[in-house]
Amino acid sequence: MYKVALIGNPNVGKSTLFNSLTKSSEHTGNFHGVTVEEKRKIIKFNNSEYEFIDLPGMYSLNYFSFEEKVARDIVVNEKAYRLVVVDANSIKRNLYLCLQLDELNLDYKILINNYDYFSKNKNTINIEKLSKLLSKDIEIINAKKIKLNDNLLKNLKINNNFNKKIDENRNFSNNFQNFNKNLIHNNNEFNSDFKIKPYLIDIVNELKSTTNLDIKSIIYALNGLDIAIDEKYKSIINKSIERAIKARYDYIDKVLSECVHFNRNYIYGSSKADKFLLNPFVMTIGFLALFLLSIYVIFFLLGPIISDALNLLLDKILYTPIMNLLYMNFDNLWLIEFVEGGVFSSFATVVSFLPQVVLLFIFLTLIEDSGIIARMAYVFDDTLSSFGLNGKAVYVMLMGIGCNTMSCMASRNMNGKNLKIKTAILNPFVSCMARLPVFVLIASAFFSKFAFLIISGLYILGIVLLLIIAKILNKTILPTKSSELLLEFPLLRAPDFKHILVVAKVNAIDMLKRVFTIVLSVGIIVWILTHTTFKLIYTDTITESILFKIADKIDFIFTPIGLNSAGIVLALIVGIFAKEMILSTFSICNNALDNASLMLSLSLATSVISFTSASALSFLIFSLIYAPCISTIAVIKAETGRFYMWLGIIGEFTIAYILSFIVYQAFTRGIVFALVSCIIIAIILFAVIYLIKQIKNKKIKCLFCSKCNRK
Amino acid sequence: MSLNNVKLNTPCIIKEINVEEKTKLRLMELGLINGAVITVKNKSVLKHTLLVAFNYSCFTLKDNLAQLIEVNYV
Incomplete structure (x- = not known):
């Protein structure tokens, strides 16, 4: 099997190329850092297997x-053919990485992407000349349209020569040719596995004479690879690295001056629209209005029509034929109820x-593809920095609206350990797409006009809480200095409808997969456990079932927040597996087969699960915050460790409980009781924060471990 | 001199900055230092973040480049 790694600067089209090949x-997205871990796929082509990375x-x-680091380790350690994707618009910066690969004798082929836009702006590259100057195969591609072809792979096999010699017959201009030949001559003095690049000769020579490092180690050090260096040589090495960077850029400038023509008035990433978009007021109000409007249109204007149509369709093609078949052929009531309640209700x-x-x-996806996210990161960076976060957190939060698991993974894009931990553990405050149907259904059932x-308030509450907790964490256990926001501005571009269709298909398939795996299987388990007694006998009285008896024992915990029904407790517990399960559990317990009947049953006091307006609002707030789903918890643990995972879970549950308590009590016992509760809770919170600060400042002994020497 | 004191849309060259070594190396690797002509395209509300154009493309930078030692206007 052949391995083919796709390498390159951020946002040059590697993932797009991967998808095409x-x-x-x-x-994919028009933003720096969309891919945070390597992705692999094995495909067969011309009777051979290729693993693309x-x-x-x-x-x-x-x-x-x-x-x-993930990318670097694979590039350096894994034996794979390398395709370096270069964005024509920032070719100078992109070639820097190519030179580094050259220095390590790692062969590769260059694929130039986005050339259309580059040439449209009166810029040109003489590919043939560039190829000769760099001694590399170069191909112009369109990452969106390219298909796996013989040429691409054949050339790769031929070119995978790890010790390729520098071509002395390059087509340089006279001046540059002399400069280069002279250096190549010097290069022959080294008897090494590494063919030292001409522009590094002086630096390597100097380091060889001043340190005890061999040539291989010197080249590794100049490329920032991890090698053991004596402390006394570190400052010399650092100075040499700076010189090497300058030498590489000088070399690139010389090469590009031979074969690239730049339009001097052209700046990639900058556009006239930015004057408007980079206004903080326009960006904040504009995005919020656009997002909430899309929710209104999708879920409130079109939503009921779509849901009714889909329910009707499901009823005609699935539910009615299957149930008729069962009624005609089986007398077993248990089986019929299982299919109706356990299978149909759950999904x-x-x-x-x-x-x-x-x-x-x-x-x-439209937002991601347009290039607006980088602009949002820039506009909100000042504000987020004052809360101990960073502009890049905008991208993590936006991803969180789609899926918390994915966005927690994206938190590794943040520079700095504390920043990464904060972003990961606070991310579940942003309501994900799986929670939205629960909100829409409950809010429509109990607060139809509002x-x-x-x-909208729930989304804003989530963001406000995230910022407040971020500030508290920044002041206590996770302080962050003002961190760098080093972000390349992508070009604003029109959405690609083919990509949007792909996104729609992928998300629909993904959701259906979840429905027919997690939702259906957990739904069936919930149905069985809500229709079986402790004596393992079938019962159609849910309140006598195993799960209800267990939930009944702990529902007193939720009485102060108005959720004192065993069914609601059950839904919240099951919701930790997947948030969609909350609605499924409601449907199973109330035996509802569509949205309309479920909404009606939830407002009837005689139903197994029912709410009042106060408890419904309390439930909405509690379910917004109480705990992330199990896959998000797993990612948080992987990214931040066990301690911060538990801190996140316990913290979120506590905040959810406190807020739901205040809201429920304000509705039932009056605003005065709620205010007094708020004050008491605030005092307790400040005391806890003060205690943590004192421990951190070593003024009092740490209570959390016996080994700790803090006083 | 602070980078956020640099006039908008005025080409200049950063001669030297005083940030931690890792950040400095990264800024050099991106081509910001060592003679690249830069222009500050935009300043955020609190001027802690700047949009800077250099090498034919745009980057956001923090004002921790505030300990900028020397800016040469072109």
Whole structure:
């Protein structure tokens, strides 16, 4: 099997190329750092197997962030053919990485992407000349349209020569030819596996004479690879690295001056629209209005029509024929109820929200593809920095609207450990798409006229809480200095409808997969446990079932927040597996087969699960915050460790409980009681924060471990 | 001199900055230092973040480049 790694700077089109070559649908976007871990796919082509590896973007082998380290380690350690994707518009910066690969004798082929836009702006590259000057195969591609072809792979096999000699017959101009030949001559003095690049000769020579390092180690050190260096040589090495960077750029300038013509008035990434978009007021109000409007249109204007149509369709093609078949052929009531309640109820309500969820994903893709996210990161960086976060957190939050699991993974894009931990553990405050159907259904059932306002309020509440907790963490256990926001501005571009269709298809399939795996299987388990007694006998009285008896024992915990029904407790527990399960559990317990009947049953006091207006609002707030789903918890643990995972879970549950308590008590016992409660809770919170600060400042002994010497 | 004191849309060259070594190396690797002509295209509300154009493309930079030692206007 041949391995082919796709390497390059961030946002040059590696994932797009990966998708085109392997016919995959990996997440792409017009933003720096969309890919945070390598993706692999094996495909067969011309009777051979190829494993394509899509790597996170990297500017240099000297990594600056975690995802760059992932990419660097694979580039250096894995024996794979290398395709370096270069954006024509920032070719100078992109070639820097190519030179580093050359220095390590790692062969590669250059694929120049986005050439159309480059040439449209009166810029040109003489590819043939560039190829000769760099001694590399270079091909202009369109990452969106390219298909796996013989040429691409054949050339790779031929060119995978790890010790390729520098070509002395390059087509340089006279002046440059002399400069280069002279250096190549010097190069022959080294008897080494490494063919030292001409521009590094002086630096390597000097380091060889001043340190005890061999040539291989010197080249590794100049490229920022991890090698053991004596402390006394570190400052010399650092100075040499700076000189090497300058030498590489001088070399690139010389090469480009031979074969690239730049339009001097042209700046990639900058556009006239930015004057308008980079206004903080326009960006804040504009985005919020656009997002909430899309929710209103998708879930409140189109939503009921789509859901009703889908429910009708499901009823005609699935529910009625199957149930008729069962009624005609089976007398067993247990089996019929199982299919109706356990199978249909568990997924019918969730599936009816599928089109709306897909439409909202399309909206998010439009934002991602347009290049607006980088602008948002820039505009909100000042504000987020004052809360101990960073402009890049905008991207993590936006991804969180789609899926918290994916966005927690994206937190590794943040520079700095504390910043990464904060972003990961606070991310679940942003309501994900799986929670939205629960909000829409409950809010529509109990606050019909104000449903949209309540949902908007829930999103805003989530963001406000995230910022407040970020500030508290910044002041206590996770302080962050003002961090760098080093972000390349992508070009604003019109959405690609083919890509949008792919996103719609991928998200629809993904949601259906979840429905027919997690939702259906957990739904069946919930149905069995809500229809079986402790004596393992079938019962149609849910209150006598195993799960209800267990939930009944702990529902007193939720009485102060108005959720004192065993069914609601059950839904919240099951919701930790997947948030969609909350609606499924409601449907199973109330035996509802569509949205309308479920909404009606939830407002009837005689139903197994029912709410009042106060408890419904309390439930909405509690379910917004109480805990992330199990896959998000797993990612948080992987990214931040066990301690911060538990801190996040316990913290979120506590905040959810406190807020729900205040809201429920304000509705039932009056505003005075709620205010007094608020004051008491605030005092307790300040005391806890003060205690943590004192421990941190070593003024009092740490209570958390016996080994700790803090006083 | 602070980078956020640099006039908008005025080409200049950063001669030297005083940030931690890792950041400095990255800024050099991106081509910001060592003679690249830069222009500050935009300043954020609190001027802690700047949009800077250099090498034919745009980058956002923090004002921790505030300990900028020397800017040469072109």
